[in-house]
Amino acid sequence: MRSSVIVFPGSNCDRDIGVALEKMQFKNQMIWHKETRLPKSDLIVIPGGFSYGDYLRSGAIAGKSLIIDEVIRAANSGCLILGICNGFQILTETGLLKGTLLRNKNLKFINKDVQIKVLNNKTKFTNKYKKDQIIKINIAHNEGNFFTDLLHLEKLSNENLIAFKYCDEKGNINENSNPNGSLENIAGIFNDNKNILGMMPHPERMIDEFISNKDGVNLFTSLLG
Amino acid sequence: MKFSVTVTLKKDVLDPQGKVVQNTLVNIGIKNLKSIRQGKYFEIEVDESELLTAEKIVDKMCKKLLVNLVIEDYKINKI
Incomplete structure (x- = not known):
């Protein structure tokens, strides 16, 4: 499977996801944001970080960069797109995913391992997880508080477009297990066609027992099919 | 303007x-x-002397980049 990781000035999880993809046997290429052509890719990853120093709004400037037109074109023709953390913010700024990520409710940068529940395991991104499986994944963000209008929120629930929700170790989804104030504890969402996933947690940080755990591995093996 | x-x-x-x-x-x-x-x-200077056209340019800037319409409202004023 061929993957491309888009690199912006200020991206800082690009290498991590690159290492993770190669470890999982993806044929990966790193693509600088000023490129106007994308190599043929089955998966495009928008990595985490602080593209353009989070100027204006997180992801706003990166969302208008040259390569993004190509990403949008690829997305519309069915290419799989994964946005992690700042990548999720960028995807909402491009309009590929609806909604937005507001500043964390407690106004603090949160860096910790949290539990999330897999709500939909019937997608290209999540099929190797069990339904309602609880996984432990690192979050590291200042703007992860998912917000959208009521109509979209209902659609997300009704059409099974919520990938992950924050929960506690027992799987309880409530205010206590919500780290950032996200609407309905949402940690990751799909677009209508489920070929785009945006998520705040960092699966690329959870692929090795030695530094964390392997709870992120199944996301990559799901993609490999 | x-x-x-x-x-x-x-x-x-x-x-x-x-x-x-x-x-x-x-x-x-x-x-x-x-x-x-x-x-x-934001303070914005536009190279356009016709008020309506200039306002339209600023409005386009707002919609395209300056404002996230999901969560934000905006007001344009001539100064």
Whole structure:
């Protein structure tokens, strides 16, 4: 499977996801944001970080960069797109995913391992997880508080477009297990066609027992099919 | 032609920064404070002398980049 990781000035999880993809046997290429052509890719990853120093709004400037037109074109023709953390913010700024990520409710940068529940395991991104499986994944963000209008929120629930929700170790989804104030504890969402996933947690940080755990591995093996 | 653009969070969007500023003002003894919403302010100079056309250009800037219409409202004023 061929993957491309888009690199912006200020991206800082690009290498991590690159290492993770190669470890999982993806044929990966790193693509600088000023490129106007994308190599043929089955998966495009928008990595985490602080593209353009989070100027204006997180992801706003990166969302208008040259390569993004190509990403949008690829997305519309069915290419799989994964946005992690700042990548999720960028995807909402491009309009590929609806909604937005507001500043964390407690106004603090949160860096910790949290539990999330897999709500939909019937997608290209999540099929190797069990339904309602609880996984432990690192979050590291200042703007992860998912917000959208009521109509979209209902659609997300009704059409099974919520990938992950924050929960506690027992799987309880409530205010206590919500780290950032996200609407309905949402940690990751799909677009209508489920070929785009945006998520705040960092699966690329959870692929090795030695530094964390392997709870992120199944996301990559799901993609490999 | 010069314009100012004020961007504020929509009414029903939580504004934790505004809340903290408000609490701090109360803590330092400011009286009669009802509420605070924090926003952004831009000063924009446009190379166009026709008012309506210039306003349209600024409006386009807002819609395309300066404002996230999901959560923010904006006001354009000539200065």
